[in-house]
Amino acid sequence: MNILKIKKNSSGFIVAGGIAFLCSVPAQAMDFKVGNTEASAYGYVKLDMTYDVDSKLGNSSGLGAAARLDNVDGQDGHFQTHVYQSRIGLKTVSPVEGGNLKTVLEGDFYGSGGVFRLRHAYGEWNNVLAGQTWSNFGGFVAGTPLVDFSGPSGRPVAHRQPQLRYTQGNASFALEDSSDKGGVVSGAGAQSKLPDFTMRYTDKSQALKYSVSGVLRHLKFDDNVNEDSALGWGAALETSLAVSDSLTLRAGIAHGKGVGGYLDGNPKKNPAYFDTTTSSLETIKTSTGTIGASLKVGPGAINAAYSQIVADLDPSAFAASDNDKLANLWVNYIWSPADKLTFGVEAGYHQRRTVGDDEGKALRLQGMVQYAF
Numbered sequence: 001m002n003i004l005k006i007k008k009n010s011s012g013f014i015v016a017g018g019i020a021f022l023c024s025v026p027a028q029a030m031d032f033k034v035g036n037t038e039a040s041a042y043g044y045v046k047l048d049m050t051y052d053v054d055s056k057l058g059n060s061s062g063l064g065a066a067a068r069l070d071n072v073d074g075q076d077g078h079f080q081t082h083v084y085q086s087r088i089g090l091k092t093v094s095p096v097e098g099g100n101l102k103t104v105l106e107g108d109f110y111g112s113g114g115v116f117r118l119r120h121a122y123g124e125w126n127n128v129l130a131g132q133t134w135s136n137f138g139g140f141v142a143g144t145p146l147v148d149f150s151g152p153s154g155r156p157v158a159h160r161q162p163q164l165r166y167t168q169g170n171a172s173f174a175l176e177d178s179s180d181k182g183g184v185v186s187g188a189g190a191q192s193k194l195p196d197f198t199m200r201y202t203d204k205s206q207a208l209k210y211s212v213s214g215v216l217r218h219l220k221f222d223d224n225v226n227e228d229s230a231l232g233w234g235a236a237l238e239t240s241l242a243v244s245d246s247l248t249l250r251a252g253i254a255h256g257k258g259v260g261g262y263l264d265g266n267p268k269k270n271p272a273y274f275d276t277t278t279s280s281l282e283t284i285k286t287s288t289g290t291i292g293a294s295l296k297v298g299p300g301a302i303n304a305a306y307s308q309i310v311a312d313l314d315p316s317a318f319a320a321s322d323n324d325k326l327a328n329l330w331v332n333y334i335w336s337p338a339d340k341l342t343f344g345v346e347a348g349y350h351q352r353r354t355v356g357d358d359e360g361k362a363l364r365l366q367g368m369v370q371y372a373f
Contacts, residue, residue: 142252144292153265154290154307189223232258300335320356
């Protein structure tokens with residue numbers, strides 16, 4: 001049964017939410033001291049086992065983008081295992097003049113072919129953070145725990161990029177790499193002249209937690225023949241509500257023009273394109289949304305999440321095979337039979353729609369075993 005039928009329409013240290021994010025800084029770590037510096041080594045080993053009932057989705061689901069179109073024949077049934085999400089990190093706290101200096105250095109093996117890659121590398125002193133870590137626009141308030149490494153989509157993206165950030169109370173402001181995960185204008189004339197500016201405010205009131213964030217971008221195209229610039233922007237709202245000790249509900253919406261990869265699961269990471277017919281830089285409008293719930297049962301919790309991402313792509317400017325809408329549904333059970341051990345089983349259903357109105361779907365079954373230290 002097609003349960004996610006898509007229809008066309010006009011329209012400090014960081015502890016993250018979600019199983020792919022929960023372990024960024026585990027509660028347990030190996031603590032030691034070197035001179036006046038307190039240090040902690042942390043990490044985990046994780047085995048992922050996946051079975052793709054339909055098309056092969058790769059090491060992570062890719063948020064539905066790899067689902068084979070319904071009108072295309074192909075192989076069904078693909079099993080694979082990998083340990084690429086396994087990671088190791090080191091964090092330090094050193095007393096210096098004016099306060100404590102905190103640093104984090106962390107990596108995993110999700111580089112091409114299992115190559116070790118950098119995740120976090122930053123320092124923080126007197127509310128000023130410098131280095132690579134989670135984008136200040138992205139957040140985890142609406143992030144439902146998943147087994148899939150991609151994490152829940154339909155919200156401000158949870159990616160890491162170089163930045164300079166200042167935090168005052170619940171508010172934070174950052175200048176971020178404008179040529180990194182947010183994406184640049186498509187074509188050989190892409191130019192990054194200014195950093196992306198992000199802002200975020202996070203607070204809670206009793207059982208309700210919420211976060212409001214925004215991003216502003218200067219987008220530039222110059223191929224020595226044509227030249228134009230445009231303002232890119234994005235806004236997001238995330239909430240979570242602890243209904244009881246056992247049940248937590250989450251929701252998030254985000255929207256923008258020229259926002260590109262700052263929206264999780266955006267089928268078009270390029271924020272804009274140069275239209276040769278009008279000789280102008282056109283920003284791409286994208287809207288996303290997600291809902292989720294977690295219910296504690298036994299030694300773990302049942303988690304369910306749904307997301308949808310829609311990009312407004314002009315059929316005259318994009319190929320009929322380009323994706324303009326993605327929908328995703330996950331249901332899992334994640335539990336810890338003992339300290340530092342985490343198991344999980346999950347079913348994920350992913351759909352995509354193209355500019356030419358073709359649709360594709362994919363079902364993934366996944367299990368995980370994780371040992372932390």
